[in-house]
Amino acid sequence: xxxxxxxxxxxxxxxxxxxxxxxxxxxxxxxxxxxxxxxxxxxxxxxxxxxxxxxxxxxxxxxxxxxxxxxxxxxxxxxxxxxxxxxxxxxxxxxxxxxxxxxxxxxxxxxxxxxxxxx
Amino acid sequence: xxxxxxxxxxxxxxxxxxxxxxxxxxxxxxxxxxxxxxxxxxxxxxxxxxxxxxxxxxxxxxxxxxxxxxxxxxxxxxxxxxxxxxxxxxxxxxxxxxxxxxxxxxxxx
Numbered sequence: 351x352x353x354x355x356x357x358x359x360x361x362x363x364x365x366x367x368x369x370x371x372x373x374x375x376x377x378x379x380x381x382x383x384x385x386x387x388x389x390x391x392x393x394x395x396x397x398x399x400x401x402x403x404x405x406x407x408x409x410x411x412x413x414x415x416x417x418x419x420x421x422x423x424x425x426x427x428x429x430x431x432x433x434x435x436x437x438x439x440x441x442x443x444x445x446x447x448x449x450x451x452x453x454x455x456x457x458x459x460x461x462x463x464x465x466x467x468x469x
Numbered sequence: 470x471x472x473x474x475x476x477x478x479x480x481x482x483x484x485x486x487x488x489x490x491x492x493x494x495x496x497x498x499x500x501x502x503x504x505x506x507x508x509x510x511x512x513x514x515x516x517x518x519x520x521x522x523x524x525x526x527x528x529x530x531x532x533x534x535x536x537x538x539x540x541x542x543x544x545x546x547x548x549x550x551x552x553x554x555x556x557x558x559x560x561x562x563x564x565x566x567x568x569x570x571x572x573x574x575x576x577x578x
Contacts, residue, residue, distance in 0.1 A: 383566075390477075392556050392568030393513065406565065441512060456501060456560065460512035 352376070354461035356442050362467045368430035371464045375423070375444030382419060383458065384427050385441040393441055399425065432468045439463040472496060473559050475569035483577055486547045490572045492540040492557030502533055503558040504542050507571065513556055516542075547576045 355374040363369050375382050380401050385393035396415065398406040401422035410417065414433070419425040429436055443458040475492045482488050502519035517524065519531040519540055530543040540557055557569035 390570065392473075392570050394568070395566060457503075457515050457518075458566070460514070462512050 354442055354444055354459055356440075356461035356464055358464055359462060360465045360467075362469065363432055364469050365434055366431040368428065369432050369466065370426055370428045371440050371442075371466075373425045373427070373442030373461060375425070375442070376459055379444035379446055379459075380422070381445045381447060382425050383443040383445075384417060384425070385443065385460075387439045387441055387463070389438075396427070429466075432466075434468050437466055437468045439465050470495060471570070472567045473557055473569040475555075475557050475572050477570060477572060479573040479575055481575045481577060482547055484547055484549060486576075487543065487545050488547060488574065489544075490542045490555055490557075490574075492542075492559075492569055494538050494540070494557075494559045494567075496559070496561055497538060499538075499559045499561050501560040502531075502540050504529075504531060504540075505556040505558055505568075507554045507556055509553075513568075516555070544574075547574075549576050549578065552576045 354376055357372050361369055382399040384396040386396055387393045395409055397404055397410045397417050399419045402419050415429055417427045441463045442461045445456055445458045473494050480488055504516040505513040506516045507513040517526050517529060517531055519533045521533050523532045528545045532541045544551055552575050554571040554573045556571045558566060560566045
């Protein structure tokens with residue numbers, strides 16, 4: 351079975367430029383997450399989707415970040431304009447369910463991430 | 470204070486050693502607990518869930534102490550392939566998942 355797919359794997363852009371990341375979750379997984387991971391830190395949740403609905407975007411910097419999950423499958427995360435401090439790894443994860451489900455259903459599977467470098 | 474705290478290490482141990490990692494969490498309403506493993510420049514992968522009764526998976530044993538809000542991971546008979554960063558993960562009601570910063574382990578020949 352295919353895992354979580356992300357693209358691109360690497361992206362180098364100049365500050366103030368826009369950038370977009372794409373994620374295809376595991377088939378049948380209703381819950382999709384976007385995380386940001388800085389070097390030496392654990393992943394930090396940016397946004398969580400239940401199907402096509404964003405149920406937790408409290409940590410998403412909405413002045414420059416946006417996300418969508420049309421049709422409740424693939425998702426894109428966009429930054430516009432990018433800043434130097436946005437350089438990090440952006441991880442997408444998916445799970446069968448969340449919110450009080452069994453730990454099997456809550457288990458998150460991560461994609462390989464997109465390494466972003468803003469110059 | 471971070472919601473999930475771990476000793477960052479690094480822990481440098483010889484092959485065959487037993488090593489233990491600790492994790493504390495601040496939200497007493499936390500419901501689910503996990504250990505994830507992350508290899509260098511790779512994505513995190515689930516190592517094991519942590520249950521109140523404690524659970525074991527081969528050389529790995531996880532313990533949860535709700536009263537002290539403390540989770541542990543014990544690795545026995547360390548292998549070179551155990552070298553990685555181990556992330557403690559805690560979820561709260563409404564499934565707000567929080568990761569610790571990770572503990573780095575290096576197992577040496």
